[in-house]
Amino acid sequence: MAMMISTAAMMREFGVRLAGALRPGDLVILTGSLGAGKTTLVQGIAEGLGVRGPITSPTFVISRVHPSLCGGPPLVHVDAYRLGGLLEVDELDLDASLAESVTVVEWGEGLVEGLTEDRLEVEIIRDETGEERSLALTGVGPRWAVIPVELGVGAE
Numbered sequence: 627m628a629m630m631i632s633t634a635a636m637m638r639e640f641g642v643r644l645a646g647a648l649r650p651g652d653l654v655i656l657t658g659s660l661g662a663g664k665t666t667l668v669q670g671i672a673e674g675l676g677v678r679g680p681i682t683s684p685t686f687v688i689s690r691v692h693p694s695l696c697g698g699p700p701l702v703h704v705d706a707y708r709l710g711g712l713l714e715v716d717e718l719d720l721d722a723s724l725a726e727s728v729t730v731v732e733w734g735e736g737l738v739e740g741l742t743e744d745r746l747e748v749e750i751i752r753d754e755t756g757e758e759r760s761l762a763l764t765g766v767g768p769r770w771a772v773i774p775v776e777l778g779v780g781a782e
C-alpha cells in the first residue's frame with residue numbers, strides 16, 4: 627500500500643490521520659533516509675494525539691515522553707539514529723512504557739521489533755528530483771492485520 631505525499635504539510639496531515647487510528651500499546655516504526663520526513667510525520671502524530679510538544683530531532687536525547695493534554699495516551703518519540711545496538715535499546719526501557727503509550731521510533735528497524743508482536747511499519751521513500759515522498763505501510767501482527775481504511779492509503 628503506497629501513497630504520495632507532496633509537501634511537509636501533507637506529511638503532517640497524514641500524521642494527524644494516523645494518530646486517529648493509534649491507541650495505547652501501539653508501536654510504529656518509521657524508516658527513510660535522513661531528511662525523508664520522519665520527524666515531520668511524528669509532529670503530525672503528536673498534533674493528532676494532542677500531546678505536549680515540541681517534537682524535535684533530538685541531538686542528545688534519544689527517547690522523549692510527550693504527555694497528553696487531553697487525557698489520552700502519551701507519545702514516546704524515539705530517534706534511534708545514534709543508538710549503538712540492542713543493548714542500548716534495552717536501556718531505554720521502552721517495554722516499561724509501551725502498554726500505556728503510543729511509541730513511535732525513527733530508525734528503529736532491526737532494533738525495536740522485539741518489544742511487541744504487533745507493529746506498523748511506515749517507510750518514507752524520497753523522490754530525489756523534488757519534494758515528493760511516497761509512503762508504504764506494512765502491518766505486522768494481528769493488531770495491524772487490516773490497515774484502517776481511514777488512513778486513505780491507496781485512495782490517493
Ligand SMILES: Nc1ncnc2c1ncn2[C@@H]1O[C@H](COP(=O)(O)OP(=O)(O)O)[C@@H](O)[C@H]1O
Pocket residue numbers: 631632633634635637658659660661662663664665666667683732757758759
Ligand atoms: N513531502 C514532504 N514530506 C515531508 N517533509 C518534507 C516534504 N517536502 C519537504 N519536506 C521537508 O523535508 C524535511 C524533513 O525533515 P525531517 O522530518 O526532520 O526528516 P527525518 O526525520 O526523516 O530526518 C523538513 O524540513 C520538511 O519540511
Ligand SMILES: [Mg+2]
Pocket residue numbers: 664665666683705732
Ligand atoms: Mg528525524
